[in-house]
Amino acid sequence: MKINFFVLFACFSVGLCQDCVDVLGEHPCSIHSAQGFCIQANIMSVCYKTCNPVICDETPCTGMPTIASNGGNNPSGTTHQAGVSVTYTCDTNYVLDGAESNTCQVNGSWTVDTAPICTLQCQDPLTDPSLSITPDGPYKVGDNITYECVNTSAEEIGDKVSTCMTNGTPYWTLNVLPTCNTSNACGPPPTISSDGINPENRDYATGSTVTYQCNPRRVLAGSMTNLCTDNVWSNPAPICYEECVDHQNCSDNVEFGYCNHPDYMEDNQEYCRKSCGFCTTCSEAPANQNVTVTPTGPYVQGQRVNYTCEYGSIICENSNICLGEDQWFNKSPNCSAGIPFSCDFESDFCNFTDDLSAEFTWTKNRWITPSFQTGPSVDHTLGTIEGYYMYIETSNPRRDSDQARLVSPTLAPTKCQCLRFYYHMFGNTTRTLEAFLKRTSLPNEVIWSLSGNQGDVWLLGSATITSTEPYQVVFEGTSGPSFTGDIAIDDVTITKGPC
Known part of the structure; x- marks a missing residue:
């Protein structure tokens, strides 16, 4: 401490520094040199301001x-x-x-x-009160902006992204702004009447999906999602109900609110359910001719039944729920056997056509394909060299990623159908096979896709189809970089009901 006072006294006495500052502790030059401070080598506890430029061990x-x-x-x-x-x-x-x-x-x-x-x-881009722009400016050459409709229920039509370019003078690539179309919007979605959480009560753009949720201790019957398509919601609102809970000893628990109806006594305990204050039942499950219901009734609130048909389950609504007091969630289902579409390519093309805008076309063939180590050697229908199938040939002049599209005839709108087909994807350079729905006013929807070598074998592919307007099924085959990439299909069927 004596040395510290001596330094400060010397500083004042010589008159070099009129405002010496005593900073306790060791502080490196890198912190204090910019402010004029430096550590004296032999007095490490004192950092003092100098009247002359500080000389520290720093590199400019x-x-x-x-x-x-x-x-x-x-x-x-x-x-x-x-x-x-x-x-x-x-x-x-x-x-x-x-x-x-x-x-x-x-x-x-x-x-x-x-x-x-x-x-x-870049100058400010084109604007419109119905559109918002992200991100905010200012903008420079090379920046991208995105337009979005202020009205979230509107459908954006046209290009949404604009880029600032220059040819000496900056300009935006979009000369025409996208428009906001509300003609296909849906109004507020249908709502759960009670005991549930509904989506936001507003208009929605076509293609929007909303989600429903039930309150605690409630069970949702129906679809938890709803899709807006061309002014129409795809599903009615679901129902939130109180599901009664199984109890194993009805006779001992009548006083606690358990059912004491004769049907629920100990000789029939599988139907003993907690009743939320009262006993609610359903007698017969709704079912039309040729429909089998399991299990048999009577039923209690919350109990689920399953429907099957004589030739297998071909019903989209293949189950039902007792809501109590003889009320059921779904109406009577129908068994509707039959095949809306079937093609084995043996006699003709079944009205399949090639998309001539693609790089090449599909080929009808039997036995082996011309290339070695790729393609099938027999068809799937007959399993012999006499049977026919459709395939894409990937030899020269095909190039990598060339595409061929086989288009089905137009089929009627459907709530639930199953597409099944057999495919053969054999070869070291096999690329991709896709099935998608083609519709007039909706974008293409891929419903099945597979890539790569799957071996020298026919395999089954399937996908459930839902469409609110007439549709076509398109099989798109993509060629690989070499001749060992042939892809084939056979036995295409579309049946009613889910896959």
């Missing part, structure tokens, strides 16, 4: 940073001391691309490795 920064044109930096120069920050600015009509500042460090390096540049600023 040289060279960078500079902006070559259309802007500048402050302070200027090519050499800067540690702690000095250089700020960059750009001229009018230019935007800074990079860091706004750069600081010289004590080791002679800069905090930012690359100096920014000044690029041409």
Whole structure:
């Protein structure tokens, strides 16, 4: 401490520093030199301000940073001391691309490795009150913006993304703004009457999906989602009901609110359910001719039954739930055997056609394909060299990623159908087979896709189809980089009911 007082006294007595500051503790030069502080070598507990430039063990920064044109930096120069920050600015009509500042460090390096540049600023893009733009400006050449409808129920028509380009003068690539179409929007979705959480009560754009949820201790019957398609919601609102809970000893628990109806006594305990205050039952489950219901009734609130048909389950609504008091969630189902579409390619093309806008077409063939180590050797229908199938030949002049599309005839709208087909994808350079729905006013919808070598065998593919308007099934085959990429299909059927 005597030394500390001596240093301060000496500082004042010689008149070199009029405002010496005593800072206790050891502080490195890298922290304090920029403010004029430095540690005296033989008095490590004292850091004092000098009247002359401080000499510390620091390396000045040289060279960078500079902006070559259309802007500048402050302070200027090519050499800067540690702690000095250089700020960059750009001229009018230019935007800074990079860091706004750069600081010289004590080791002679800069905090930012690359100096920014000044690029041409883009003028404000086209706007419309019905559209929002992201991100906000200002914008420079190369920036992208996206337009979105302010009305979330509107469908955006046209290109949504615009890019700022330059040919000497900056310009935006979109000359025509997208429009917001509300003609296909759906009104507020149907709502759960009670005991549930409904979607937001507003209009929705076509293609929007909303979700329903039940309150605690309630069970949802119906679809938990709803799709808006051309002004129409795909499903009615679900129902939230109280599901009665199984109890194993009805006779001992009547006083606690358990059923004491004669049907629920100990000789029939499988129907003993907790009743939420009262006993609710259903007698017969609704079912039309040729429909089998399991299990048999009577039924209690919350009990589920299953429907089957004589030739297998071909019903989309293949189950039902007792809501109590002889009320059921679904109406009577129908068994509707029959095949809306079937094609084995043995006698004709079944009205399949090739999409002539594609790079090449499908080929009807039997026995082996011309290429070695690829394609089937027999069809699937007959399993012999006499049977026919459709395939894509990927030999020359085919190029990698060329596509061929086989299009079915137009089929009627459906709530639930199953597409089944057999495919053969054999070869080391096999690429991709896809099945998608083609419709007039809706975008193509891929319902099945597979890529790569699946072996020298016929395999079954299937996908459930739902469409609110007439549709076509399109099989799209993509060629690989070599001749060992043949893809074949056979035995295409579309049946009623889910897959």
